[in-house]
Amino acid sequence: MRWPTLRAAYRTGTGQIRTVTLPGGIRIELDAETALDAVLDDVRQDIVLHAGSVAVTVQANRTALAVVVGEARLVTEPSEPAEVVVRCRPRGGLSGWVGGQDADVACLSGRVTVVPAPGVPATRLVAGQEVGIGPDTRGLHAIDVAATAAWRRGLLVFRGTPLAQVVDDLNRYRPGRIVVASSAAAARRVTGVFHLARPEEALGSIRTALALSEVRFGDRLVVLR
Numbered sequence: 001m002r003w004p005t006l007r008a009a010y011r012t013g014t015g016q017i018r019t020v021t022l023p024g025g026i027r028i029e030l031d032a033e034t035a036l037d038a039v040l041d042d043v044r045q046d047i048v049l050h051a052g053s054v055a056v057t058v059q060a061n062r063t064a065l066a067v068v069v070g071e072a073r074l075v076t077e078p079s080e081p082a083e084v085v086v087r088c089r090p091r092g093g094l095s096g097w098v099g100g101q102d103a104d105v106a107c108l109s110g111r112v113t114v115v116p117a118p119g120v121p122a123t124r125l126v127a128g129q130e131v132g133i134g135p136d137t138r139g140l141h142a143i144d145v146a147a148t149a150a151w152r153r154g155l156l157v158f159r160g161t162p163l164a165q166v167v168d169d170l171n172r173y174r175p176g177r178i179v180v181a182s183s184a185a186a187a188r189r190v191t192g193v194f195h196l197a198r199p200e201e202a203l204g205s206i207r208t209a210l211a212l213s214e215v216r217f218g219d220r221l222v223v224l225r
Contacts, residue, residue, distance in 0.1 A: 082110025102134030176220030
């Protein structure tokens with residue numbers, strides 16, 4: 001993990017979900033393996049996400065709040081309530097090793113503005129829309145609000161999701177590591193609803209549905225191929 005993640009003011013570990021309430025009625029729900037800092041004063045109203053996923057709810061009676069992910073900024077509308085979900089991950093290649101991040105920003109209610117990087121045109125999101133930030137992410141598109149951030153209800157919901165992303169999610173709730181051994185397997189699509197409290201059951205269901213083989217090295221490392 002990078003140093004900002006290790007020293008973050010708010011963190012969760014594997015399988016841990018946490019809710020914090022900050023001054024001004026800002027409610028933040030942290031998914032497993034998430035780290036963030038908050039800078040809330042007369043000059044800045046920023047939440048800096050270093051790793052993982054958060055759901056942020058702001059009230060109507062406050063100034064604009066910014067959620068910062070790398071170079072990107074998500075900004076709420078002043079005096080308007082909003083609920084957003086932000087998920088970040090290291091960018092592929094060398095950029096990720098030096099701190100580059102990609103993100104998905106979803107608006108569940110209200111309106112928000114997303115600026116991917118300084119000098120890049122902004123995107124306005126309304127409820128039911130999501131946009132990706134990064135070279136290999138999706139542009140503006142519609143989402144199923146009920147399925148987005150289902151981890152807040154103790155569920156993982158996948159609808160045609162690449163196995164590589166599914167495994168990334170399972171790894172946040174299961175001790176040890178699941179590894180996909182081939183790019184062909186990583187691209188396979190998964191559809192289903194699974195309980196966060198039973199990651200081994202989810203792994204078994206996915207392995208059976210995709211007809212994958214499994215090799216285990218002790219209790220911690222699982223290789224799928």
